Amino acid sequence: MARFFGTGPGEDTAGAPAGRRWRVPAEPAGAVRSVVGLAPGPRAVPMFRALPGQPQLVYTPVELGKLYAFPEGTDGTGQVLAVVTVTGGWRREDMDAYFAQLALRTPDIRTVEVAGARNAPGPVGEPPSPADIEAVLDLQVAGALAPGATLVNYFAPNTDTGIVEALRAAVHATPTPTAISLSWGSSERSASPDFVAALEDVFQDAAALGVTVCAAAGDAGSGNEEDDGGAHVNHPASSPHVLAVGGTTLVADPDSGTIHSETVWNAGSARATGGGVSEVFALPAWQERAGVPHRYGTEETGRGVPDVAADADGGTGYQILINGQTAFVGGTSPATPLWAALVCRLAEALGRPLGLLPPLLYQDVVPGRVPQGFRDVVAGDNGAYAAAPGWDPTTGLGSPDGTALLGVLSGRTAPDTTR
Structure with a gap:
């Protein structure tokens, strides 16, 4: 369960009695780049974490x-935000x-079902599954932060082929999406070379078409649920063709808009932001001056x-609503559609x-x-790596700082990314 759904014993669902809240803290060889679909079993793990009890x-x-x-003055109008949901x-x-609770109109949400996958939530009378929580979470965060955007939800089976097909459909859709949100992944070590290569083809297409792909960095700290004591990063967040999204602990007063502190999210190895140095992808030219360290050890x-x-x-x-009940969820999953929504508002x-x-x-x-x-987040660690200026x-x-970032981006043009 922990491997495939990102939960531990007793944490795989969120339940509450009726009326109460859930609290879920050869010849063609030269033309063939990859072959996917031969590996058995699930490919992607949702990147959220649920906590029992009342959040702080x-x-x-x-x-x-x-x-x-x-x-201010933006809501994603004229933009398309694609969310790829795995089951x-x-x-x-x-x-x-x-x-309605947020005093917003329901966004325009469209569904695209790929490779036999369906929008198929579990029964209302039963606790929601991790896959259902993920599906609801991504759309509610994206829709609340970019309510003027069109949300297109691509449903994929949890297979190499299904995920690649869904992403390809999203990238090549008409109209072209502004951003794509991917709140799932797995350790680079569990991703086959063919799967990685197939996704890279799609991500490179996305970059060429002007699509920003956002991917969750993972929720199991620097070890990323590998048992060798080393440090490992999450894929597809490790791709140089995506925006990888990590996690913080934010203490703030939303009424006044005051942020009191923001530190690295680390509540233990199974509940901490992913991050580190890729074993698969070389250091990109655009990251050479950032001070990326050697991979741990x-x-x-x-x-x-x-x-x-x-x-x-x-x-x-994050406060969401599923099966008629309020729920509270964390993880790099919700942080990812947050960034995808910001991308849409910046593009607008x-x-x-x-x-x-x-x-x-x-x-x-x-x-x-x-x-x-x-x-800048300068306090905390995720296990092997510590925050720094x-x-x-x-x-x-x-x-x-979205407003400041808008000012920065307004004066920048995209550099050559072919290196």
């Missing part, structure tokens, strides 16, 4: 948007009730993860898509300096 703090996505200074499902009545270099971060602690979690304000975003964000980054457009392998460049 809880925020609605709207409150987080204010705390992170999402640009699970959601109900329209939950969406209507949730957005080695002299090897690689792509540094994550790029950015946002609140992910279940103890300072700029009048252009952002595309492959990391090279833009790293243009003026140097080790030890607070990045422009970000709140500037970029680090726990929260990347930091959490967003």
